[in-house]
Amino acid sequence: MTTPPRFVEDYLLALLAQASHAASADFHARLKARGVAVPVWRVLATLHGAAAGATVGQLGKTCLMQQPTMSKLLDRMAADGLLARTRQGRQTRIALTSTGAALADSLVAEARAHEAALLARHAEAAPALKALLRAIISG
Amino acid sequence: MTTPPRFVEDYLLALLAQASHAASADFHARLKARGVAVPVWRVLATLHGAAAGATVGQLGKTCLMQQPTMSKLLDRMAADGLLARTRQGRQTRIALTSTGAALADSLVAEARAHEAALLARHAEAAPALKALLRAIISG
DNA sequence: CGCCGACACATGAAAAGTCATATGTTCACC
DNA sequence: GGTGAACATATGACTTTTCATGTGTCGGCG
Secondary structure, eight states, X not given: OOOOOOGGGSOHHHHHHHHHHHHHHHHHHHHHHTTOOHHHHHHHHHHTTOTTOEEHHHHHHHHTXXXXXXXXXXXXXXXXXXXXXXXXXXXXXXXXXXXXXXXXXXXXXXXXXXXXXXXXXXXXXXXXXXXXXHHHHXX | OOOOOOHHHHOHHHHHHHHHHHHHXXXXXXXXXXXXXXXXXXXXXXXXXXTTXXXXXXHHXXXXXXXXXXXXXXXXXXXXXXXXEEEETTEEEEEEOHHHHHHHHHHHHHHHHHHHHHHHTTXXXXXXXXXXXXXXXXX
């Protein structure tokens, strides 16, 4: 008799979380090797190529962090010289410094290479997967 | 002219993380309404229907938490009467108390209902999606 | 104009997570 | 059987996140 499938092994939200975690694991290891924390990387990636910068709120949403967490992360990144704040009315615009932009460029290149390798291992299904993930994200 | 696609908007790892986050959002809200933190839920879900319990290490892996984090989470859950530890040689076996099992049952039922609704919205693609996620998880 | 509610962000105290390491256990090998 | 390496978990110092709330700004409306 086969063991009945345990709930957690077929639960969609668990599969999503585990897939996300597993897929990111080795890239995250490379980040750590370079001394870059995951939240820092997310901000850099989000700001990469965003000429006009972004607001704290926008960064929070796309990086999946709460607003106070983001504020404090930005404190540290500013202290490290990666970005600068500019108050604009009631919102704060965040822009990378040249140091931050250089780091972002370098990491984005590495991420792209890593992604390409991952996609190659699921070549047929990849476009459909991305589309499906987008659908889920859109609700 | 269309804006060039920003890196982060087409990056697979970001899509996975965002999809996972978005898909979980309203269930997590229900957990919060019941006063249950997400890591607590994950442990309950993992232990649900695991007659023999699990070890700290196993829980850490399936719940995507590091071992010291798990140890301390288990401290709190034990203090709340949700589970009990039993040292077995060099490992510690974790089993739900009846209180914990009742809570787990209730939450798992709610999670199944929530998942069913989500799957219904992506009926055709769901099996393929799960298969793909499993492939990613397996590396 | 002046006021009030909504908004965007910052901050302080408390909780949770992380990193390094300590403790206790098993296993292989001599 | 004793010793040392690998394992499984626990714990302590420190960092990050969270929750609640504070501060400053815009918007509409009397």
